[in-house]
Amino acid sequence: MLRSELSPTSHQPVANGLPAVRELLPCFRDWLATQRDEAKALTLLRALTDESLKVAGSTDLQQLEFDALDLAQACQWPECDDFDAASRKIKSANLEKYLSSRAADQEAFFVRHGLQHALRVCKRSPSGRHRAQWSLEPYLLGSPVGIIDAQSDNELVEARLGADGAQIEYDYAVAGTVRPSWLAxxxxxxxxxxxxxxxxxxxxxxxxxxxxxxxxxxxxxxxxxxxxxxxxxxxxxxxxxxxxxxxxxxxxxxxxxxxxxxxxxxxxxxxxxxxxxxxxxxxxxxxxxxxxxxxxxxxxxxxxxxxxxxxxxxxxxxxxxxxxxxxxxxxxxxxxxxxxxxxxxxx
Ligand SMILES: [Zn+2]
Incomplete structure (x- = not known):
């Protein structure tokens, strides 16, 4: 797959004591397979897991990171060549809320499979022109779940403000993008x-x-x-x-x-x-x-x-x-x- 514009900034290695992502990926994939939602977040997480599995053997941690275009391509979305549209779609999918609202189910699944760690999404937002990178990272069961933003930015503050789910913003598809049936x-x-x-x-x-x-x-x-x-x-x-x-x-x-x-x-x-x-x-x-x-x-x-x-x-x-x-x-x-x-x- 295309690896585009990887950031040369230093990447924090996984802390000692945590298992490698590849050991947890199959269990995470199996847990995602048990989910029955019509959520964009689920499609995205499945794509992120599949892409991570393809490069799981790599020792280069940057190989396990994907930007918005990589993910849109993996999901086969029409936005796969428009970075801004892909970023907006991923942001609106709210991966953090998807995982945190199902954390109990996910953790119970990992415990049933004899694991002490589960996976969460890590979003790294490099400064300047570099694109945000998404990856999966292990955490010890019992610690809070959510997207870990390696470099806190406005999005994280927004996420905290909207944490109680009191506000909603609607996306708008203009006339001409919704296809009528042959009858209409x-x-x-x-x-x-x-x-x-x-x-x-x-x-x-x-x-x-x-x-x-x-x-x-x-x-x-x-x-x-x-x-x-x-x-x-x-x-x-x-x-x-x-x-x-x-x-x-x-x-x-x-x-x-x-x-x-x-x-x-x-x-x-x-x-x-x-x-x-x-x-x-x-x-x-x-x-x-x-x-x-x-x-x-x-x-x-x-x-x-x-x-x-x-x-x-x-x-x-x-x-x-x-x-x-x-x-x-x-x-x-x-x-x-x-x-x-x-x-x-x-x-
Ligand atoms: Zn709901």
Missing amino acids: RPLFGSGWFKTRSLRGLLFACTGLAPMVCVAGLVATVWLMLFVRRPVTTADLAFLVFGAGLGWMLWSSIRSLWWLLADRIIPVADVLLGWSEAPAQLESFKDGNARIVGMVRYSATCPVCAAAVELRYGEGNERRRLFGCCVEAPQEHVFTFDRVTRRGRRVR
């Missing part, structure tokens, strides 16, 4: 359209058609009031069918109304490409034109480092979007503000 492609093209265009007209029709259907349904019911005969099974079947259809039409009209009034609604899965994570429809202004596009607000849960997706609240907050952690959607809940792209913990 005639309307959304590459993911967005202007409201004053042929596609905008088509979109208005998707709102008008249900309204016409609802009007037709109401007219049918009104006409039936003039029919003077006993109720038949066919009437009951029509009632059930009409009520179901009316409810479906009403919810699609309501979604479009909420898109206009609230600027954002979640996209139905049927409109999204197979491999796409949940996304939203957003209406925003670009100069004088109003645009409706598929965008994605996503975040990493500051409590457990799993993915956070937007969902509607319950009860009085049925119309309000919240950021819910996919692993604990009822417990790790955050507010969502599409303007500031920030939120705070609700529960």
Whole structure:
């Protein structure tokens, strides 16, 4: 693999009394294999472990360090040739929180395998132009877990401030980067359209058609009031069918109304490409034109480092979007503000 721009600064050797990383790597890999999260942090840790295993025999400690591009390549992310994007993605994955929130499980796993040491992530941030380097390092079970930053910087202070997981920051994928399904492609093209265009007209029709259907349904019911005969099974079947259809039409009209009034609604899965994570429809202004596009607000849960997706609240907050952690959607809940792209913990 490509080793890019390694720092010539001195590296602290592993302290005496600690086992070599290569002795703990297989156990760490096995523990990662038991994890069942949809977290970027898990993908990253698996990649870091696999890459470390490939060079585990090396005596050069710098061989065991990887920068953001190395990790993005190992994860086969699209950011594998954009250092800044890869760094941002790794930072947002919150490796520290992922490991610290699962420390008890990891340590118990190492103890069951007869080990007294476990692995944690070490981030070395050299000064100047040199890139931050990530590696795995052993620690004695019982000492605090988290990313060890060899040179403390602002990120560490931020990590401490956000340690209680009270704040969340959302990442934003602009319209055009979220791929619509083949069903939605005639309307959304590459993911967005202007409201004053042929596609905008088509979109208005998707709102008008249900309204016409609802009007037709109401007219049918009104006409039936003039029919003077006993109720038949066919009437009951029509009632059930009409009520179901009316409810479906009403919810699609309501979604479009909420898109206009609230600027954002979640996209139905049927409109999204197979491999796409949940996304939203957003209406925003670009100069004088109003645009409706598929965008994605996503975040990493500051409590457990799993993915956070937007969902509607319950009860009085049925119309309000919240950021819910996919692993604990009822417990790790955050507010969502599409303007500031920030939120705070609700529960
Ligand atoms: Zn969570």
